[in-house]
Amino acid sequence: MLDKLKNHIAHNFPFLENKKLLLATSGGLDSMIMAHLFYKLKYDVALVHCNFQLRGMESFGDQNFVQDYAEANEIPIFVTQFDTDAFAKDYKLSTQVAARDLRYNWFYELLETENYDYILTGHHADDNIETFLINLSRGTGLEGLVGIPEQNDKIIRPLLPFSREEIANYANENGIKWREDSSNASDKYLRNKIRHDLVPLLKELNPQFISSFQKTQSFLQESQQMVEDASIMVYQQVAKQEQDEIRFDLNQLKKLPNYRSYLYQWLNEFGFSAWDDVYDLVNSQSGKQVFSPNFRLLKDRDFLILCPINTEIEVRDYFITEDTKKVNIPLNLSFCKVSDISVASNTAIFVDENKLEFPLVLSRWREGDYFQPFGMEGKSKKVSKLFKDEKLSLIEKENVWILWSGETIVWVVGIRQDERFRIRESTQNILKIQLE
Template structure:
């Protein structure tokens, strides 16, 4: 008898899905996925079957497709089939055939899940797959997340066979005379995972005959350790990362106080896709001159005096916006500027609000971002000052300089460096009859 009770207990303990859910099973036709389908069938769960033909093994691929289609018909469940030009996709995207197949199948599974309302996508990974993944991660280099290998559930993907080893699956398939098809590529040591399966794991089992049980216990400990680490990282992220414009800042003195420093800084910056090697460079450069920059594929980190400033790449705006009168305009970086008029209003000294003599305005007013050579007369001064020098004096972080809106009068003069300082020439004076009130908001 198949271990249906053990299977349903595993589903319940790991909270993989609800008994009433409709689950999509990824079935290749091999022992693992066939056994998974049989367990779902005997447990009485609601499921459909999906099969990918990667067109990599000629007649063997067609054989697998026909076998899985017949299995679905025999079980009387819905069947989904797709054909991929895997080699073409691999060449176009300059990735390995294995990576291409992985991306193609998981993208398709997710399309099916959304189109048909499947609650989960079940794949037939078992304990030995988890062992191979941990070993592969260790060889290639990994953090704590790579040490737990394959998790029972991640997003909509579930792995209901992780309670079984490779040997147990072989035994069950043989004992119950379950039909299956063999993928000949699994016997080739050309692929790194196969090399570990065929040449490394057997030697490890000689050292420890209970290898699967030992790894299962270790993987559980590693997963719990990662969970504990993420609690610490989440707490640090809330306390240490401060919103600054469209990015965040992190005080260098706080970085120096972190222990263990490299691990926690890596976890904090992982959200912004900085690699371990770049984190090493950042930590070695904490006391370098202001302006030193580091990059991930999505963010820039700048050492700016006492802070690390992190902002998204490609955040610039050359667009020009116009104010034709009272009202509000939306600008770049999620910013808004509002204009209203009043007879007189008390000056509150708020940086995001400017009070201007309305009679000096020449419409339409222009709102833009900095350009080379920009000058204005800061409030309280009697001469023009370069905007670049003003930013330096005000210690405006480097990533923010390109994101400060500038309010320009119709005659080309700057009225307000929004959020920082307005121009002396447009201030409200004793002879002002009407006040223009500008407000900047995000």
């Protein structure tokens, strides 16, 4: 097993040579074998042990066992204790998820504070099978069937090629001791039911089940890579990034024979779960939205627009005094007196300063706001109608600010000036307002 691991590392993880490694060591069979093997291979390692305090004195027995092993072999060790139940309750998590979050957050903290390079865990081939079957039983896409990744950022799982039986045989042959987790015997967890009942049956039906499974997963991983490559190529034709928004061109999207699969591939990482609602957006009316915890997907005419949910939409008003030269919040605006004018634009207007009532006010637009568009003397128009004419999306509307003089709009900022403040022959003082 030592030689097999050595060859596996040389082929798949040659960069581990001369690196400082943290070995996640619970005291169980797989982690103790991993600690033994990497110690034998003379890597620069330290053990890391989390006491989750979930099994009373048994948890402290595991901690003492790992500490004694580290001391006997003169291996550095880092130990921490978590009140896992309290953390799970505070953050409304399952015990398993809470333990995982606590563990990996601490591991990454150690990488930084103690100057280590990678975290190694003892996941093996049977763990991979169990994860596959759990995902399969719950319903999953291809990404749920490709198994536990051998490397995920700084986390490496070097024992994935080895079965639980191989690991146990090596331990018995070499007199390596480990601790049994009593919770592994309980069938109240789905993983344990699969481990105790389903996997042995599959191995009985096919003695070569593990190697057959590994071949199948290899094919699935290759298929997943092909899907990702195709997804990237199609994405470049359909999507366009604009600041913090991604716009999907529906005309291009609908040409795809299976656009739903592409949408899932592109949007899955943004936390969406109501997939039927996401797919229905393609043919829904403009303005419909679907939300994930941190993002929203909006149908806007011929586009789907993905953007973060703005949980801090500014509702307060900002006042601008007569002597103000520049403001930076909520927009970057400059105010400058000039002697003549150039052509106005969406980002710069020229107004008759004597007609302004200070302080000016910057506020969000409100339904029912009216103004007189530049060039339309005597004719009023709803700001909402302007938005419709300009074909602004709901997201763009939410980001529009209005510059007011008293009860009169001076500028729908960045879009249209009001006619009532335009420069005329009688104007004596010209103020240029520039949106930076």
